Amino acid sequence: MINRKRVGAMALYGATLLLMAVEPAAAQSGYASTTEGAIRGLNSNLIYVAVPITILVEGILIYTVWKYSKTDEAKPTQENRRLEITWTVATAVILLFVGVASYQVLGNPYVAAESQAEIPGEAAEEIEVYGQKYNWNFVYRNVSVDGASATDVSMTNVSIEGATVENVTDEGIVISGGSVSSAGDGALDSASLVNGTVTAGAGNPSQYETGEQVRFTDVSVSGAAIEGASITDATVKSTNTLVMPKGQNIRLNITSRDWLHAFHVPDLGLKQDALPGQSNSIVTRPTKTGEYQLYCAEYCGVGHSGMLGTVEVRSQSNYDSWLAQTWFSAQG
Missing domain, CATH: 1.20.58 (Methane Monooxygenase Hydroxylase; Chain G, domain 1)
Structure with missing residues (x-):
């Protein structure tokens, strides 16, 4: 016993x-x-x-x-x-x-991507990930940002109210102040214009005088700086740089546009196959800001070793600023 x-x-x-x-x-x-x-x-x-x-x-x-x-001779065990x-x-x-x-x-939803278990905290923000030889492409849909700022912005089909003419040059009309809104896709609801140059759609630049209050409709602007921008229902795209907000649940929907790839970020514990015609998910919540190396973990051809990217984890405010700046950069 x-x-x-x-x-x-x-x-x-x-x-x-x-x-x-x-x-x-x-x-x-x-x-x-x-x-x-x-x-x-x-x-x-x-x-x-x-x-x-x-x-x-x-x-x-x-x-x-x-x-x-x-021992010369083995003895039986007891x-x-x-x-x-x-x-x-x-x-x-x-x-x-x-x-x-x-x-x-x-069974943890942050590890088992297809788990039906409830994810703690707020609903996950979804980001689309496309592997395509030999790059990683990311799409953020239904983006909404309030109070964003951006510099060196180029925009088309915008309306400007209450701006002041600062100068008239061969390149266009330099203006400051006023408010700007989008007349095209409707994503830019409003923004405070700090400065910029109207490059097209304003007619003959010589008709404007310095200090004059102006209003423009459906014009193009370059080199603009804006503050307090309100963006809704926008689509933001990036290549080889995935940006995520710290402390926010993230769902990555991963697929391929040609053949087999594999999304792998070792320092974040993330790995998922990218298959053509199929979307595989990863759910995670970043807890530390910083930059992390992204690899393709599936041999995908002669450019496989160069199929690299960067994952940037930012604070929520820096993340919103990046979304706004990236969206504005794509408008010109």
Whole structure:
């Protein structure tokens, strides 16, 4: 019959392992994303179990070889029920620990992208990711930003109210102040114009005088600086630079426009196949600002090694500014 102390020790060991198994779900702080935290937390806890077991097994093996190395004739083993029960229970406890810990991580919505489990916090912001030899392309849809600023902006089909003529040049009419709105796609609701040059659609520049208050409709502007821009229902695109806001749930819908690729950001714990005609998802929440290397992890041809990109995690305000600046940069 097994000694009570031995049973108590095994129970304590088992309880300790089960407590460690719960840790990966919470071990998400201190990492660059919730996904990385869950995966690395599981790896660490498995090492906590694997290292002592490895040392124990190797120690017994080395001791056995040393002790019986000079024995001429092997002797039959004797039955030891206590030993058999002990290692059976220990094995069961270890397997239970591995199963519980792995199930928690594999069922985590930040790791299992197709999981139907509810994602903590706000609804995920969706970003489309397209792999195409040999670049990564990103699309942000239904973008809305308030109070954005941008510089060196070029726009077409815009209306300007209450601007002041600062100068008239061969390139166009230099103006400042006033408000600008989009007459084209409707994405730019309003913005305060700091300065800019009207380059087309204003008629003969010589008819304007310095200091004159002007109003323009359906004109083009270049080199403009604006503040307080309100953008709604805009589409922003970028290539090889994926920008995400810190602390926001993100869903990346990943596909390919030609053949097999694989989206891989090791420092954020993100990896997903990019297959033509199929969209695979990754859900994550970045927790640290910074830049992270993006790779293609599937051999995709002669340019595979150069299919690199950068993932930038920014504060919410910097993220909104980037969206606005990138959208304005595409308008000219």
